Amino acid sequence: MNIILLGPPGAGKGTQARLLVEKHGFVQLSTGDMLRAARTSGTEMGKQVAAVMDRGDLVTDEIVIGLIAEQLDTGAGAKGVIFDGFPRTLAQADALSELLTGRGARLDAVVEMRVDDEAVIRRISGRFTCDRCGEVYHDDTKRPADPEACDKCGENKFKRRADDNADSVRTRLLAYYRETSPLIGYYYAKGQLRSVDGMGEIDAVHTAIESALRP
Numbered sequence: 001m002n003i004i005l006l007g008p009p010g011a012g013k014g015t016q017a018r019l020l021v022e023k024h025g026f027v028q029l030s031t032g033d034m035l036r037a038a039r040t041s042g043t044e045m046g047k048q049v050a051a052v053m054d055r056g057d058l059v060t061d062e063i064v065i066g067l068i069a070e071q072l073d074t075g076a077g078a079k080g081v082i083f084d085g086f087p088r089t090l091a092q093a094d095a096l097s098e099l100l101t102g103r104g105a106r107l108d109a110v111v112e113m114r115v116d117d118e119a120v121i122r123r124i125s126g127r128f129t130c131d132r133c134g135e136v137y138h139d140d141t142k143r144p145a146d147p148e149a150c151d152k153c154g155e156n157k158f159k160r161r162a163d164d165n166a167d168s169v170r171t172r173l174l175a176y177y178r179e180t181s182p183l184i185g186y187y188y189a190k191g192q193l194r195s196v197d198g199m200g201e202i203d204a205v206h207t208a209i210e211s212a213l214r215p
């Protein structure tokens, strides 16, 4: 099954993608994670996108489409792919459709996660992740049981994203409304959109996504 998780920054796409990966063995393709990895490893592309990402603007379609094409070519997504943070523009949506068709695959569903803007800002502001396994935590709502160790893998190092600050969050939200939210209408018109309430507890949202994915 190939699925897009669609929603503003902080909607919980990454968290829900990880749950779907654990349960179904899908592969999570997050362009945000790929871009951050490129920055960490210091590639030319990583250097090129750093300032854009920190500001909260979108990097070029060409770069992210290239990253997704590369991943699809590795064949890693044989059991299914969760696209997390991609596509974010209509051009990316069209490119994805072509990439899948060209590989004899298709998009099965687009799940829109509905959240309110204030909640998004609150969620992003307190967010941190495990440095090793990427488990997502929050200062107010989900702290590790032992503050010195990740619940999942025991790692004692956590990190916060450089773009999880008030200015970047506003810019990211603006980019979402300007560039990405038209995809809701686009996929609705194609009969592929399913919307879930993204405001509940993590498990409740997961259950809602599972039922939205049932035929």
Ligand code: AMP
Pocket (backbone or CB within 6 Å): 009, 031, 032, 033, 035, 052, 053, 054, 056, 057, 058, 059, 060, 061, 064, 084, 085, 086, 087, 088, 089, 092, 163, 172
């Ligand atoms: P994310 O981890 O999905 O919140 O993405 C972090 C940042 O990476 C975004 O604010 C953008 O600067 C960049 N980015 C990630 N995915 C895309 C995409 N599909 N198109 C353009 N920029 C992206």
